[in-house]
Amino acid sequence: MYYILDSKGGFRYSDATNKNYSDWTLTPVPQPCWSPRFSGIRDDTTGEWSGVWVQEVEPVPTAEEMCFRIDAYADEMRRLVAVDPLRAVEYERTAAEAQAFKDAGYPEDAVPRTVAAWAIMGRTAEEAADGILTEAAKYAEVLYLVRERRLEAKELIRRKLAAGEIDEARQxxxxxxxxxxxxxxxxRSSEDL
Structure with missing residues (x-):
């Protein structure tokens, strides 16, 4: 909702869809988010107002705002796990090649490059592939947990807000x-597979 002060110091209201600001009314548009009050004085010579908007109550967050907060946090946490999108692609390719190598019976003459890159410091190609698959399973489990918690919370938030349970939605x-x-x-693993 948008507010302006008319020439008599009263409020005029409009909602966000009024792009041309032509339909200002004396009747407040429904305002689910906040109840501001203007505190200031009007200069009699210029007619301009100076002062501040005072918010008398804490704004009620919308479902979109709350869900965005969860999505943003989940995105941040996924970046911690995968570091960057290209690393995630690398992990997925490495896991797929390690699984194919294992499914083929660990043939010594067909070690994938991603597995061979980890078959160092005394590790055999089989040990490297098994280690990669173990880490890939942990990685996938974290992604599943993040997705499940994120989607579950977003649905619960919508239900709580629809029932007017704002504090419960915040919780x-x-x-x-x-x-x-x-x-x-x-x-978090110390190994970089």
Missing amino acids: VVDDAIKAIQTAVSGS
């Missing part, structure tokens, strides 16, 4: 962020 956000953080922090 859902906090709980989801903690659950995502726990899932990611428990997955």
